[in-house]
Amino acid sequence: MRYLPLTDTDRQDMLAVIGASSIDDLFVDVPAEARLTDKIAGLPDHASELAVERHMAALARQNLSAGEAPFFLGAGAYKHHVPASVDHLIQRGEFLTAYTPYQPEIAQGTLQVLFEFQTQVARLLGCDVANASMYDGSTACWEAIVMARRITKRGKAILSSGLHPHYVSVANTMAKFTGDVLAHEAPTLDAATDIDALIAGIDKDTSCVVVQYPDILGRIADLTPLADAAHAVGALLVAVVTEPVALGAIKAPGAMGADIVVGEGQSIGVGLQFGGPYLGLFACKQKYVRQMPGRLCGETVDAAGKRGFVLTLSTREQHIRREKATSNICTNSGLCALAFSIHMTLLGERGLRELATLNHALACQAADRLSQVPGVTLVNDSFFNEFTLILSKDAREVVRTLADKGVLAGVSLGRLFPAAPQIGNGLVVAVTETVTPEDIEALAKALEEELV
């Protein structure tokens, strides 16, 4: 397919047809103060490529980047090794510039990738069906909450204290417009999750219970009793996975009775990228597929009986019946989904298991070593590749001091839960396959110095 840019004549002709004299006429309803009338302060009109490269490189040198230091940050975004072939393959023009695949006759490649991606996600999360992806984990989580509202016709969601606070924040923002009531508290630094409290909180008005697995502190709980308790009163269980690599080692939420499983797919194929773009995963039981938001690719046969792929169940989407659409999300994170799918394909089932095993083994080493540091207590009795430490002083300060010493120690709970000073000494430490034994020793030594 060719993309031909417009000429000035084309633009003038189009403006004449719609009765506008200039492009700016199309923006008259944007308040004047919000429109740019002049150059952007501090930004030159133009610069040579070399000059821009130098400038950007100088800015980048001010960062301590993830690859340059012992790195233990997780809490929803993880530094994993992405094979070089992933980045190479996603840059093929057929993928990189592909338009929304509404015309199956010219989009079979894109559609097949989405179909493969959906298959991988559904199997990974233990669900019947997955969509072609959402923007990121937090928006996928919110969409699951409103999907539960549509299914149960109830508007009270209970959010686990172990749910990522940024996910809670996104849900609260969106709930302002839907009237959903969301119950949520900050976590306590105990080894046990809040499953029992969640079960006790479920009543006949509950639309869904939203639980993270492993949770924000890295703890892992069997979700089966929670699923049973929710189902007993007609509520749904929504499980949120922010570290999909974990599912190479622990049971998938779908296999424990979760009705909807959502998550962040960044760990697989997608780099940290300063926080985005990321990849929302969304899967559910087959019986709820018509209430699922987003794009869905299906397998069919063409007129000659040959296998082909098409976007399916499109009537759920807003371009068909806007007022009755399941969501205003009618797109997907296509390129990140492709990266996920390629990385997952390269790993294979056995490779994913090996990667998960390696992550867990390194995390166990780190937990053992760091627990020996005076002034450090390990919270978890279960974890995958991330656990929480209680330090003898405010973890935010410790993180800053250690960063100055060239060790990126983890994510402090003070940063995640600024309104909960009682857990301010908590530090969430992630240990992936990119961490070396030397890195673990460097963190332990730095903590020993700092917590004396």
Added chain:
Amino acid sequence: MSRYFTDEHEWIDVEGEIATVGITDYAQEQLGDIVFVELPAEGTNFDKGDDAAVVELVKAASDVYAPISGEVVESNSALEDEPALVNSDAEEDGWFFKLRIADTSELEGLMNEAAYKKFVAAL
């Protein structure tokens, strides 16, 4: 049993206090291949004109309205697995739902078969 028709292309069979509702053969032909029918739950109460069901095609969806007021006593579960019944047998096996009629006077403004045929011919 008497059969009525609406200008929204629904047919209604009335037997005692129960009305069986579906869409007409003309309607299914206009719509094309039906891939899904969303039916109302038993016990739902409709006022005349309420959205009662949805007929889905591959790239479109069409609402079906309650032709009269009443309470849903049954939905055609056969359509769950075989929505194409609406295409193949719209006015018999492809029925949508049964209502307990709330107000028989609402039937008075509806068409009989001959009137409906004339109505369709004029479209």
